[in-house]
Amino acid sequence: MFGQTLNGALKELSTKVLGALNAAPSSFLENYPEGAVLVSSDGTVLGSNAAGEVLADLVSNGSRDSLNDLLQNALSGVGANLDGVVVGDETQLDVTAVPVQDGEAILLLTRDQTFERNMMSALVDSRARYKDLVDVSSDFAWEIGPEGTFIFISPGGALDYASDDFMGQNPAAFGLEPTKRSVPSPFSATEPATDIDVNMRRQDGSIAQLRASSLPLFDNHGAWRGSRGVCRDFTEDSLRKAALDEARIREKLLKHLVGIIRDEVEPLKTLTGSIKYIVRASGFAGCKIYTRDEYSSGSKNFVMTAKYGDEEAMPPDDEVFKLIETVQGAQAISDDNWSGLLASTGYRQHVNGAICVWRGDQTTDWSADELTLIDTVSDQLGIAIERVMHHERILRLSRTDELTGLLNRRAFLEEELPRRMERLQHSGGTAALLFVDLDNFKLVNDVHGHHRGDEVLMALARFLEKHSRPGDAVARFGGDEFAVWLDGMDVVSAETRAQAMIEDSLIFREYSGDDDHPLGLSIGVSMYNSGSDEQLDQLMGRADEAMYKVKRQGKGGFAFDEVSE
Structure with missing residues (x-):
């Protein structure tokens, strides 16, 4: 059917060309807009226009079998066409052979297809290049159809899914979530979108951070028909x-x-x-x-x-x-x-x-x-x-006694007592100051040695801590002299506390140097009244006086100074 149509068209063309040739052969060749060559039945070139000179040379040389075949077909009375004849400097021609003069000659008419074929080749190369880049890119391309589901995804898939896993699926099925609530999804946007950050879920459930750009698609009536775009996974970059x-x-x-x-x-x-x-x-x-x-x-x-x-x-x-x-x-x-x-x-x-x-x-x-x-x-x-x-x-070393861990004399007299006395002057109340001295301590060192004496001093330190409260202050002044400050104590309470100490001090007798000189305690007590203007050295002097009063009276007891009594 196609051959019959082509032959009919060529016969019609042949009739028109023949008329033109018979009327003015030279004028026809020169005025033909593209290449034209007139060839005799024996293959001799009878004439050509300027655009056909290159083709005329090829015919004269007989170097193209395809042209020879074209001429033979035309001599048989059947018009013929030859595509893609390359002549000169990469020029591509379509050549049509039309028998004329009752088969005594053949007219070769050319049409320059160089631009069209180069354009087609460039388009093919461009599409192939684009396809290759899409296939190997870490980004993935996609298209959403009118139903809002994926109809295309890059062949390599995305998010560890195969491309087929996306087909027919709504983007929401992959945990789609724009990072900014006010920004529309690029998969359903009605306007071009660039660099929209979205989160989607990978196949293993982890979150992928994607940056998407898309273009909406509309039909001839302006109705939204989908969108297409690309997504770049920038999770690793973000991390x-x-x-x-x-x-x-x-x-x-x-x-x-x-x-x-x-x-x-x-x-x-x-x-x-x-x-x-x-x-x-x-x-x-x-x-x-x-x-x-x-x-x-x-x-x-x-x-x-x-x-x-x-x-x-x-x-x-x-x-x-x-x-x-x-x-x-x-x-x-x-x-x-x-x-x-x-x-x-x-x-x-x-x-x-x-x-x-x-x-x-x-x-x-x-x-x-x-x-x-x-x-x-x-x-x-x-x-x-x-x-x-x-x-x-x-x-601690500057404030405490190295052996017993109690406050030393300096910390007790220069830091603790002045601070406590000042506080009582503001808040009101009384306190008791006890001077404690070991009786017959020297004999312990003489008989049992200084290591035994150190044991006694440490035992007395724990003893005084036991008979005081957390808010009280206990100090070793040096040697066998100790002091205790009892906050908030009145005379009766102080007397009760001193009496308990004397009664419990019997435990020290096991450290004694001999039975005739038992180890014990002598305690002197002076009371501090916040309403008085008494100085610390006066208070200490009264406690010291009371303690030596006990010593003079035979040791092993306690006494108040005359003011406190």
Whole structure:
């Protein structure tokens, strides 16, 4: 059917061409808009226009079998056409052979297809290039149909799903969630959208952060028919950026902490300043610092030294105390009502305390960077805590008696008593000052040695602590002389307390040098009245006088000074 149609068209063309040729052969060839070559039946070129000269040369040379075949077909009385004849400098021609002059000649007419074919080739290459780029790109292309479901996805799939898994699915099935509520979804947008951040769920359930750009599609009537676009997965980039930001924050925090530790003169302020900055810089609800209690006689080896922040969701100290010695690095600790992060601190391979941070949200797990932050901070705090403990040791040595651990004479007379007397002057009330001296103590050292004497002094220190209250003050003045300040004591209460001490002092007789010189106590008592203007040295003189009155009366008892009586 096609061949019959072509032959008919060629016959019609042949008739028109023949008429034109017979009328003015030269004029026809010259005026034909593209190449025209007239060839005799024996293959001799009879003439051509300028555009056909290259083709005429090919015919004369007989170098193209395809042209020879075309001519033979035309001589048989059947018009013929040949596509893609390349002549000259990559010029591509379509050649049509029309028999003329009753088959005595053949007219070759050309049509330059170079531009069209190059354009077609460029389009094919462009599409292939685009397809290759889409296939290998980490981005994925997609198209949404009129029903709002996927009708195309990049062949490689996306989010660890195969491309077929998307077909016919609504984007919402993959956990679509724009990161900004006010921004429409790029998959259903009615306007072009660029760089819209959305979260979608991977096949394993994890969240992927995507950046989408899209174009809406409309039909001829302006109705929305879908959209197409691309998504770039920038999850790894986002995580790297977050890690870099967190590292910068951590570096800045550590630099600031080092500055506090270096520049702060008072060691305890180093800790309070550090935890305030940690909470403010890191967004924790609060922070506490624990230090080792070197002087506790109980089972609690640590004390809470500094804290800052919201105390509502803070981990209980008792729970923290149990873990300080055993925690390795930074460790999450939690209960139904609190969630904390604990790390022990150390100095020279010895645990000297801990840092504990917490937050109000108990449902969120602690991140790896938060663990790293607290673990790193604990190293710096270990040095700061050691400074605090060293400072406390120096203060303790300056205030306490080395043998008994009681207050020494200086701390008792220059710090404790002036402060307590001033407080009573403002609040009103009375107090009792007891001077305590061991009877026959020298004989203990002479008979049993000084080590036994030291045992007596330490036993007496514990004895006086037992007979005093937590708010009272007990001191060793030196040798076998001790003093006790009893806050809020009236004369009757002071007498009762002194009498109990004398009765219980029989326990010291086992330390005696011999039976004729039993070890005991002599106690002198003077009362302090806040309404008087008596000075401390006067009060001490009265207590000392009362104590020596007991000595003169035979030892082993107590007495009030004359004013207190």
